[in-house]
Amino acid sequence: MNVPNDYLLALSAVLFALGIVGVLVRRNAIVVFMSIELMLNAANLALISFARESQDLIGQVFVFFIIAVAAAEVAVGLALIVAIFKTKHSIDIDQVSGLRG
Amino acid sequence: MFLETEAGGGLFALAPWVIFLPVLGLLVNLAFGRRLGERFTGIVASSAIGLAFGVALTQFFALQGHPEGATVPLVDWITIGSLSVGWSLKVDTLSTTMMLMVSGVSTLIHIYAVGYMHEDVRHNDDPGRFTRFFVYFNLFVASMMVLVTGDSFLTLFVGWEGVGLCSYLLIGFWYEKGKDGIGNALAGKKAFITNRVGDFGFLIAMFLTFGAFGSLQFDEVFARAEEIGPAMGGVVTAITLFLLVGATGKSAQLPLYVWLPDAMAGPTPVSALIHAATMVTAGIYMIARTHVLFALAPASANLVAWVGGLTALFAATIAVGQYDIKKVLAYSTISQLGFMVAAVGLGAYVAGMFHLLTHAFFKALLFLSAGSVILGIEGGHHRQGHHAAHAAHGEPFDPQDMRNMGGLRERMPTTFLVYLVGALALAGIPPLAGFFSKDEILADASRVNPAIYALLTAAAFLTAFYMGRQLLMVFFGPARTEAAAKAPENPPIITFPLIALAVLAALGGLLNLPAGLPAAHGLTLWLEHTLGEVHPGEFVTLVALVSTGLALVGLAAAWLTYGRGSPALGQPDPLKRVLGPIFVALENKYWVDELYGILVVRPYTALSRFLAEVVEWRWWHDGFHDAVLARGFRGVTRWLAWGFDLPVIDGAANRLATWTQQAAGLLRRVQTGYVRNYALSVLIGLVLFLSYILFA
Secondary structure (H helix, E strand, O other), X not given: OOOOHHXXXXXXXXXXXXXXXXXXXXXXXXHHHHHHHHHHHHHHHHHHHXXXXXXXXHHHHHHHHHHHHHHHHHHHHHHHHHHHHHHHOOOEHHHOOOOOO | OOOOXXXXXXXXXXXXXXXXXXXXXXXXXXXXXXXXXXXXXXXXXXXXXXXXXXXXXXXXXXXXXXXXXXXXXXXXXXXXXXXXXXXXXXXXXXXXXXXXXXXXXXXXXXXXXXXXXXXXXXXXXXOHHHHHHHHHHHHHHHHHHHHHHEOEHHHHHHHHXXXXXXXHHHHHHHOOOXXXXXXXXXXXXXXXXXXXXXXXHHHHHHHHHHHHHOOXXXXXXXXXXXXXXXXXXXXXXXXXXXXXXXXXXXXOOOOOOOHHHHHHHOOHXXXXXXXXXXXXXXXXXXXXXXXXXXXXXXXXXXXXXXXXXXXHHHHHHHHHOOOEHHHHHHHHHHHHHHHHHHHHHOOOHHHHHHHHHHHHHHHHHHHHHHHHHHHHHHHHHHHOHHHHHHHXXXXXXOOOEHHHOOOHXXXXXXXXXXXXXXHHHHHOOOOOHHHHHHHHHHHHHHHHOHHHHHHHHHHHHHHHHHHHHHHHHHHOOOOOOHHHHOOOOOOHXXXXXXXXXXXXXXXXXXXHEOOOOOOEOHHHHHHHXXXXXXXXXXXXXXXXXXXXXXXXXXXXXXXXXXXXXXXXOOOOOHHHHHHOHHHHHHHOHHHHHHHHHHHHHHXXXXXXXXXXXXXXXXXXXXXXXXXXXXXXXXXXXXHHHHHHHHHHHHHHXXXXXXXXXXXXXXXXXXXXXXXXXXXXXXXXXXXXXXXHHHHO
């Protein structure tokens, strides 16, 4: 099975765009979070496809690290969402606007 | 000419101690005198001066081997440009003569003062004054030593001012006494201010000297004056005239003599030491010291002689009409100083110095004896008790008024005897000291200037007359007051110096006997080393006979007038019947003080009041200071505050703050606090950035 790289990159771009839209338009913190993960993985996908195209393992190794960091980030992000929920009794991120000038 | 100190066998190096010892004495007394009491103070002060006399003696012996003298450098004092003044001591025969006289007479007067001021302390109930008196006294001697040893005009001037200061301090020593409780203080002020007039002349003379000869050092000035002086006669004449002004101030000559009679407000030892024996002779010493300049300016020398001659006669006439025992002596001092000034003006420097010495002896003697008389009268007044004292008229008892005396010959025999010696010496009765010195002056005057000789001879006659009058009023006849009848003789500490001075007054003539006698011209030969070739005073028999005869006639006239009885307080003077209005003029001192009051003091006071009230206060203070300076300054500051500080400085800062605030208000809106807004900003930024990288 030999999928052209262009497809992979296009998929990556589509996924990234979806993630952006999700971050910008959704108010549910969980969904925003998921959209961020989507963007992250779109980037991973782009890295892998470039690595495949240039026959270089470094890109794939890099992705492993990104996945590990993303796992840690998920832990932190979910903990934040739990903390927000505890104080605001809601996970609507528009409720969290304490830094308004 | 200019010798190192080693020349005198090292003895010349001791010379500064003649100044240091009195200073040491005054420092010790200043520090400890009040705590250690009268006896200590008196011993320290007297022995300091006594030791200074010893130092002066060493200089005398050093000069025997090296009569040309030496200059003892002490410190570098002032160096500005070409002016270089070191403080050096000039030890030569002239200055050593003065040193010996000043320290010797001072020693005796110090001892006397220990006794005299003891009485004063008892009367004034202020023990601190005793110490203060001796501190001033030692300071005076130190200043006088600076004066006579100075080797330049400037060092001489330091001493000149120092003795003036001490004179002021000591005239006002009883500052709370005198007329209206301020009379003595005013007398001190008068002396000081009158002296300042003379000092002003001296200062100008110094400036001219430096301008003309480029130095203030005596040796250099004289050397240069002899070189180039004749070519610039005008300057030398001006210098000598201004020096004469200085001398008239310090030596109480016409027209600046008025301070000396008032100076009698001080304690009697002060009158004896400062206002008779030493300080007032500074002017004569100064003229003798600068004789080189006066020799180059015959006109000035002539004027000096005339001033001296006129003063001698003028003051002698006033002395005739005085009742205060010390005032008579004060005018007599002025008159005798006139003799000396006339002598130095006529070029008879040795005769002037000779009379200076003998006068120091007998006038110190007379003043101290007068002090003894005053103490006796005060003592008698005390003994007389209260009942009589209060019976008198409202006026306070004046122990110095000769009308309150009389008959003291029996009450105070020692004082009478020494007074007699002093009075006869002053009158010029041979063989006492005054005869020889006065006669030398008269002989010189008769040779050089007959007019001045006539003036001086008349003065000599009056001298005998007023001294006879004083003797008769004080010591002869019946006692005219209770106080005089009960006056006690004084203790030996007071009479001993009197006897010592009486011996000096009697034998002082031996210093410079006329030719033909053994050891003749001693002082002439001695001073020749400093004053150059001097013509030894000839003994003119006719002059001597005339002056002695006139002195005897004067005494006889006094006997005729006052022998039958002297006036008591309130009675007219017998002389008044003879002289009439002239005597009133004499009694009132020719109204010179009043004349000066109208001519000088009142215009001066009016001028200073005008300057103070109109110029200073109304114009300068109200007008210039208040209106121009203060109001102008206030205007400027007001403009700065309201016109510049508030709108410009404050405005700039405030506007900056407002702008910052406004800008911040705008930027605030960006911070919505919505995470999605931030994310969108990030996205937009990212897109812009990437598109810049990719497409630009």
